Amino acid sequence: GQNIDQPTEMTATEGAIVQINCTYQTSGFNGLFWYQQHAGEAPTFLSYNVLDGLEEKGRFSSFLSRSKGYSYLLLKELQMKDSASYLCAVHETGANNLFFGTGTRLTVIP
Amino acid sequence: ETGVTQTPRHLVMGMTNKKSLKCEQHLGHNAMYWYKQSAKKPLELMFVYSLEERVENNSVPSRFSPECPNSSHLFLHLHTLQPEDSALYLCASSQNTGYGNTIYFGEGSWLTVV
Numbered sequence: 001g002q003n004i005d006q007p008t009e010m011t012a013t014e015g016a017i018v019q020i021n022c023t024y025q026t027s028g029f030n031g032l033f034w035y036q037q038h039a040g041e042a043p044t045f046l047s048y049n050v051l052d053g054l055e056e057k058g059r060f061s062s063f064l065s066r067s068k069g070y071s072y073l074l075l076k077e078l079q080m081k082d083s084a085s086y087l088c089a090v091h092e093t094g095a096n097n098l099f100f101g102t103g104t105r106l107t108v109i110p
Numbered sequence: 111e112t113g114v115t116q117t118p119r120h121l122v123m124g125m126t127n128k129k130s131l132k133c134e135q136h137l138g139h140n141a142m143y144w145y146k147q148s149a150k151k152p153l154e155l156m157f158v159y160s161l162e163e164r165v166e167n168n169s170v171p172s173r174f175s176p177e178c179p180n181s182s183h184l185f186l187h188l189h190t191l192q193p194e195d196s197a198l199y200l201c202a203s204s205q206n207t208g209y210g211n212t213i214y215f216g217e218g219s220w221l222t223v224v
Binding site: 004008030031033035041042043044045048050087089091093096097098099100101102103 | 114141143150151152153155158160165166200207208209210212213214215216217218
């Protein structure tokens with residue numbers, strides 16, 4: 001089984017940095033994904049971590065600690081268009097799909 | 111712009127109607143999925159197809175019936191639905207199933223059952 005936890009909502013200021021945390025418990029771990037979903041739109045792939053450490057992609061970075069069952073998504077130089085839901089998803093060993101958290105709704109304010 | 115397209119984007123149906131959702135992927139992927147997204151709940155997997163064979167049916171009621179005629183197309187046939195089935199239905203695809211395969215989503219079909 002799996003249990004994936006994220007904060008429900010966060011608010012941050014334009015230009016600032018925000019960190020969205022995700023903790024998970026799975027019977028076997030084979031990678032963690034972050035997706036961004038704007039209201040009324042498809043979730044879009046942001047990042048994938050399978051080994052411990054930080055993966056950087058422009059303004060977005062994702063970190064993984066497998067021993068702690070913990071990941072975070074770091075968004076720098078926030079822009080208004082970053083207001084969206086951010087979904088953490090885990091690939092469990094032997095599973096055919098991803099297991100998703102409920103998502104964190106981020107609101108960026110001026 | 112997404113490589114996975116879904117139609118219709120919005121659907122309102124009565125509880126006795128029969129309707130279908132359609133999905134097409136233009137990515138050359140071998141696996142396709144149906145997910146259900148309800149407010150304040152995680153994305154719920156409904157069905158997984160790999161090379162046109164159903165590999166997972168996640169305890170979905172029989173009023174939802176999937177069909178995968180080829181690796182590019184996926185349907186979800188709907189019959190005698192309940193109001194609680196109102197949700198966003200997302201189609202997705204990936205190169206294959208299994209770890210390391212990124213799942214790409216369509217825009218979704220908003221379903222309202224009245």
